[in-house]
Amino acid sequence: MISSTHPAGDSYDATRSVARGPRLLAVGGGKGGVGKTFVTANLAAALARAGKRVVVVDVDLEGANLHTCLGVASPQKTLADFVAEREDDLGKLLIDTPLANLKLIAATHGNLADAQPSHLRRVRLLRGLRQLDADFVLLDLGAGAHASVLDYFLVSDDGILVVQPEPTSVENTYTFLRAAFYRRMRLAMVGHGVRQLVTVAMDQRNERGIKSPLDLLREIEATDTAEAHRFVETMRVFRPRLIVNAVRTAEDVKLGFAVASVCRKYFGIETEYLGYVNYDDEARRSVSMRRPIVDLRSDADVSIYLQRIARKLMELSPAQASVQGPAPTHTPAPTPPPAPAPLAPGISRG
Numbered sequence: 001m002i003s004s005t006h007p008a009g010d011s012y013d014a015t016r017s018v019a020r021g022p023r024l025l026a027v028g029g030g031k032g033g034v035g036k037t038f039v040t041a042n043l044a045a046a047l048a049r050a051g052k053r054v055v056v057v058d059v060d061l062e063g064a065n066l067h068t069c070l071g072v073a074s075p076q077k078t079l080a081d082f083v084a085e086r087e088d089d090l091g092k093l094l095i096d097t098p099l100a101n102l103k104l105i106a107a108t109h110g111n112l113a114d115a116q117p118s119h120l121r122r123v124r125l126l127r128g129l130r131q132l133d134a135d136f137v138l139l140d141l142g143a144g145a146h147a148s149v150l151d152y153f154l155v156s157d158d159g160i161l162v163v164q165p166e167p168t169s170v171e172n173t174y175t176f177l178r179a180a181f182y183r184r185m186r187l188a189m190v191g192h193g194v195r196q197l198v199t200v201a202m203d204q205r206n207e208r209g210i211k212s213p214l215d216l217l218r219e220i221e222a223t224d225t226a227e228a229h230r231f232v233e234t235m236r237v238f239r240p241r242l243i244v245n246a247v248r249t250a251e252d253v254k255l256g257f258a259v260a261s262v263c264r265k266y267f268g269i270e271t272e273y274l275g276y277v278n279y280d281d282e283a284r285r286s287v288s289m290r291r292p293i294v295d296l297r298s299d300a301d302v303s304i305y306l307q308r309i310a311r312k313l314m315e316l317s318p319a320q321a322s323v324q325g326p327a328p329t330h331t332p333a334p335t336p337p338p339a340p341a342p343l344a345p346g347i348s349r350g
Contacts, residue, residue: 030172046310
């Protein structure tokens with residue numbers, strides 16, 4: 001029986017699809033301008049250079065520019081045609097990129113009056129992505145916490161957030177995580193009363209004084225023991241991953257651990273710090289040249305850090321990958337985030 005508690009709706013079940021389809025990675029950010037598309041393009045390129053069959057999909061229909069980062073001219077057929085129901089076969093939207101093993105589904109020519117796909121269309125999109133002939137499918141998400149962005153993040157095998165060491169980026173990352181968590185919980189809970197309680201908690205100025213997921217858990221425990229158990233299990237399986245981009249100092253490197261600590265202490269959410277990407281003018285030059293830096297200069301410091309993160313993603317076994325669909329009956333205890341790699345040359349230590 002397909003679960004009705006999954007964010008994508010009654011006709012989609014991520015837990016059954018993982019074993020037979022490509023691994024789905026969603027890369028997002030709490031706000032625009034954090035380097036999300038740059039990181040997505042380069043992780044895809046690094047995975048492809050490692051011999052993996054990769055499809056990268058631009059689902060940012062209102063700000064599509066992934067094709068530019070990959071050196072692909074504006075294509076004639078894109079995801080916008082799928083959204084508008086002019087094309088149902090995602091395979092026909094695949095475009096070759098200059099890199100071997102890497103194909104693209106772009107998102108140009110969208111309908112700006114109605115860019116986001118309907119709920120049913122998102123379900124069909126996700127089902128179609130799971131059927132592509134690939135080892136990895138990477139989604140370049142739009143900024144913000146629109147329902148479609150949250151759903152893509154939640155149904156992925158790994159939801160990855162890119163954050164920059166600046167206050168607005170950090171603040172928006174917490175906002176995104178909180179929104180994703182509550183959306184996941186509202187859809188996972190069975191009891192109508194508890195679902196209503198989650199809805200109340202989504203208002204940060206709610207009259208019940210619920211400020212965090214842990215506050216919400218205490219409220220649920222007082223009303224429904226079974227739902228409280230379901231809440232805890234769902235909380236444990238929700239495990240986003242973090243990448244800190246544009247690192248300049250040792251303090252910037254520590255940001256990933258700080259965000260993970262805050263999420264654990266105040267939200268009760270385990271997040272994994274995948275690693276950081278140092279600031280490098282070579283990266284800016286690669287964007288201007290419309291080539292991923294890992295392809296343009298594979299020996300550059302920034303490329304080495306991106307390739308290291310890609311290797312971590314490849315090394316995750318299916319049991320370690322954080323399937324963010326319906327919570328399983330048993331979930332292994334979270335492991336602490338990895339220690340950061342040594343600082344690249346040129347990054348100051350204070």
